[in-house]
Amino acid sequence: MDVYLVGGAIRDRLLGRQVLDxxxxxxxxxxxxxxxxxYQPVGKDFPVFIDKRSGEEYALARTERKTAKGYQGFQFNASAEITLEQDLARRDLTVNAMAEDVDGNIIDPYHGRRDLEAGVLRHVSDAFVEDPVRILRTARFAARFKFTVAPETMSLMREMVQNGEVxxxxxxxxxxxxxxxxxxxxxxxFFSVLRECGALARILPEIEALFGIPQTAKYHPEVDSGIHTLMVVEQAARLTPDPLVRFAALVHDLGKARTPSDELPSHRGHEQRGLPLIRDLCTRLRVPKKYQALALAVSEYHLHMHKMFELRAKTVLEMLEKTRSLMDDERANRVALCCLADARGRTGFEDREYPQAELFLKFQQAAKQVDAGSIAQGLSDGGLIQQRxxxxxxxxxxxxxxxxxxxAD
Known part of the structure; x- marks a missing residue:
């Protein structure tokens, strides 16, 4: 038998990136x-094995045949007659369809190296349309490598959306x-590619709904809320690698796609109208609670942050308490970063100063340092203690x- 290194390890090494798997x-x-x-089998029906010494996966060369909708609707043929080229042909993108033999020679029948050098994500074969996960993976690779999607591949992705495969x-x-x-x-x-192929409306309709909705901010109101949202995500990524902050940035403005008549009183702003949308999105996609908690806090209070120099002390304390930032430095910093990303998420404001975030953190430290133990000393009335x-x-x-x-004076 012959053994070949395949896929991402070759791609990442050629890109000069660290090979993790x-x-x-x-x-x-x-x-x-x-x-x-x-070798230890991974499962009964799947031809993948684990090398118990290295922990790495060894898969038998195989072909696939589509039998039903979805990414699980496949039958495999992993007979000993399957060639390396046949195995590589079933892979999603040419940049992932390269192999290396024991002598270090790269086998590249689908010109993945050429696409890698050009920064293009291109499908290997029309079998791409059989697995809807490939839409997500292609969008993710675009985000990871800042590559473009080949027009013919984008066309196939649109076809997968239109035929309901997604x-x-x-x-x-x-x-x-x-x-x-x-x-x-x-x-x-990631979200731009999904939108271009039409998948965003099916997977994240709350985000899709923002496009075409004018911004209400005094800065560049002609830019719509969908474009602003993607710019805020971009700014969040510049500020921090923290995925919680980046997710909160993504959903902070969901309420702008709703009118005041949508289930909430007219005096409540878009930040309030977005809360049930965030909860619905998080419930539908099984998003972990810690992501939802920060997203809700940012959505409800990011406009307070923008007015930090104008707020009364009582309102500032309420914001600290409601965002769970009062005693939690990490949470306070995450809220501040999200609001900074929001402020910078407009053309021409990418590097603007935003002292509101710094002031918020000063308020948080001042309130946090109040010695509650000293105040409670000698008092027995719990209500009075909390009041003081x-x-x-x-x-x-x-x-x-x-x-x-x-x-200032």
Whole structure:
């Protein structure tokens, strides 16, 4: 049998990136031979084995045949007669369809190296349309490498959306790919590619609905809320690798796609109208609670942050409490970063100063440092203790506010 290194390990090495995982393809073997040589089967019906010494995966060369909608509707042929070229042909993109033999020679029958050098994501064959996960993966690779999608591949992706193949994606897989995209250098491209092929409207209709909605901000109101949202995600990625901040940036303005008559009183702003949309999105995609919690806090209070110099001390303390930032430095910093990304998410404002975030963090530290133990000493009335602690925190915030006024004078 012959063993080849395949896929991402070759792609990443050619790009000069760190290789984190290595996958192998075995040609000319059977499951019985693999077991005989000490490899451990991963499952009964899937021809993948684990090398117990290295922990790396070794898959028998195989072909696939589509039998039903979705990414699980396949039958495999992993006979010993399957060639390396046949195995590589079933892969999604040419940049992932390269192999390397034991002598270090690269086998590249579908010109993946050429596309890698050109920064293009291109499907290997028309079998691309059989697996809807490939839409998500292509969008993620675009975000990871800042590559463009070949026109013919984009055409196939649109076809998959139109024929309903994309609707077979399960929520967990959508979130898994989206979560990986949030870790990339340019996560906004993940959503741009999905929108270009029409998948965004099916997978994340709340985001799609923002496009065409004018911005209400005084800066560049002619830019619509969808473009602004992607710019905010881009700015969040520039500020921090934290995926929680990046996700909150993505959904911070969902309420702008709703009118005041949509289930909420007219006096409540778009930041309030977005809260149920965030909850629905997170529930549908099984988004972890910690992502939802920060996203809700940012959505509800990001406009407060923009007015930080104008807020009363009582309102500042309420914001600290409601965003769960009062005693949590990490949460406070995440909220501040999200709002900074929002402020910079407009053309010409990418590097603007935003002292509101710094002031918010000063308020948080001042209120946090109030010695609740000293205030409670000698008192037995719990309600009175809480009232005095509350007032002490307001006073601490006012001290910072007065210092700001003195500096301005």
């Amino acid at each position: 290595r996958d192998w393809v075995v040609v000319g073997a059977t499951p019985e031979i693999m077991v005989e040589k000490g 609707d077979a994606l399960v929520p967990e897989r959508v979130w898994a790919e989206m979560r990986k995209a949030l870790d990339t250098d340019a996560p906004q491209l 602690i509350h007032q002490a925190r307001i006073s601490a915030i006012k001290v910072v506010q007065k210092a700001i006024v003195r500096e």
